[in-house]
Amino acid sequence: MIITLTANPSIDRTVALAEPLERGAVHRTQAATSDPGGKGVNVARVVANAGASTIALLPGNEDDPLLKALREIGIGHRTVPSPGTARINLTITEPDGTTTKINQAGTPLPHDVRARLAQHLHQLGAGAAWVVLAGSLPPGVPDDWYADLIRSLRDLSVRVAVDTSDDPLRALALRLDDSAPHLMKPNAEELAQLTGFDAELLEQSAAQGDPTLAATASRVLIDKGVEAVLATLGAAGAVLVTRTGAWYATPPPIVPRSTVGAGDSSLAGYLLAHLEGADPPGCLRRAVAYGAAAAALPGTALPAPRHLNLDAVTVTALASDPQSKEASNV
Ligand SMILES: Nc1ncnc2c1ncn2[C@@H]1O[C@H](COP(=O)(O)OP(=O)(O)OP(=O)(O)O)[C@@H](O)[C@H]1O
Numbered sequence: 001m002i003i004t005l006t007a008n009p010s011i012d013r014t015v016a017l018a019e020p021l022e023r024g025a026v027h028r029t030q031a032a033t034s035d036p037g038g039k040g041v042n043v044a045r046v047v048a049n050a051g052a053s054t055i056a057l058l059p060g061n062e063d064d065p066l067l068k069a070l071r072e073i074g075i076g077h078r079t080v081p082s083p084g085t086a087r088i089n090l091t092i093t094e095p096d097g098t099t100t101k102i103n104q105a106g107t108p109l110p111h112d113v114r115a116r117l118a119q120h121l122h123q124l125g126a127g128a129a130w131v132v133l134a135g136s137l138p139p140g141v142p143d144d145w146y147a148d149l150i151r152s153l154r155d156l157s158v159r160v161a162v163d164t165s166d167d168p169l170r171a172l173a174l175r176l177d178d179s180a181p182h183l184m185k186p187n188a189e190e191l192a193q194l195t196g197f198d199a200e201l202l203e204q205s206a207a208q209g210d211p212t213l214a215a216t217a218s219r220v221l222i223d224k225g226v227e228a229v230l231a232t233l234g235a236a237g238a239v240l241v242t243r244t245g246a247w248y249a250t251p252p253p254i255v256p257r258s259t260v261g262a263g264d265s266s267l268a269g270y271l272l273a274h275l276e277g278a279d280p281p282g283c284l285r286r287a288v289a290y291g292a293a294a295a296a297l298p299g300t301a302l303p304a305p306r307h308l309n310l311d312a313v314t315v316t317a318l319a320s321d322p323q324s325k326e327a328s329n330v
């Protein structure tokens with residue numbers, strides 16, 4: 001069972017442009033789609049697509065359009081009633097796959113709702129293999145809430161994965177000594193926020209065939225107590241670093257249509273493989289195949305196993321000294 005917590009869920013409204021986006025212009029679109037979103041909700045959607053058990057935990061009222069949509073697509077969820085409705089995040093996609101997102105801050109989460117979410121999380125975590133803490137935190141939530149939650153889950157045998165950004169990510173980084181998750185899934189930007197490396201350089205050097213910089217940056221988190229870092233690098237693929245090794249995977253060739261949810265799909269792919277007992281390169285392969293499959297789908301459509309091209313993912317073991325460029329095929 002995989003439990004996901006999405007403290008700041010969203011309705012993802014996607015408009016696909018038939019031409020490149022032009023600032024200040026009027027664009028007209030044929031169709032727009034709306035899907036239930038927020039990073040944890042997306043992870044749960046991908047896990048459910050694969051037929052594995054999952055519960056998405058989130059704040060919201062029964063009549064919230066987001067919860068109606070979750071009921072319609074049959075995603076198991078548990079909610080804590082909360083004032084207001086879920087934010088609406090806008091995605092604009094262009095014909096070449098360029099994806100622009102405009103995310104709202106979110107609906108403020110009162111203290112009592114946060115406390116009840118934490119209680120539910122602990123209860124659900126007791127019977128689960130993984131808990132996923134994902135996405136931004138809405139107004140009113142302290143930046144170090146994820147660190148508090150990780151600490152509170154330590155009396156359970158459940159493993160914890162985190163995918164967040166900006167202040168909540170920095171706040172967690174300051175508390176890794178007592179609140180290190182088992183898995184972190186930063187993208188290049190987030191890895192840069194955590195380690196001071198240059199985000200563009202992390203992605204570019206991997207795209208040019210040298211993922212060692214991303215592995216070195218990821219190892220900073222391992223040295224602080226995180227068990228595994230899955231650093232996703234957009235079209236360049238992803239690096240997985242654990243206490244015992246480092247691997248790099250490149251995605252299959254795809255035509256990108258919308259990258260929304262690619263990172264969430266990668267995380268879900270990693271967790272699904274881990275649940276099945278796959279080794280680290282196997283988990284990485286699944287993560288990259290899922291990410292690429294998501295990027296090839298339109299809007300916030302999320303992949304199912306039939307969309308994967310696992311054989312076209314190349315996984316390479318990196319030498320144990322991440323400074324070294326030696327690599328061997330797995
Ligand atoms: N253009 C692309 N071509 C092939 N694969 C891609 C592309 N973009 C993303 N991917 C796949 O998706 C994975 C995750 O992408 P990325 O690093 O952009 O995640 P992210 O920024 O967390 O995404 P998001 O926040 O939109 O969910 C990559 O590791 C890769 O496997």
Ligand SMILES: O=P(O)(O)OC[C@@]1(O)O[C@H](CO)[C@@H](O)[C@@H]1O
Binds near residue numbers: 010042261263264
């Ligand atoms: O504003 P956050 O919480 O950082 O991210 C929210 C979000 O961009 O993440 C998902 C894609 O990863 C979308 O479903 C959603 O709109």
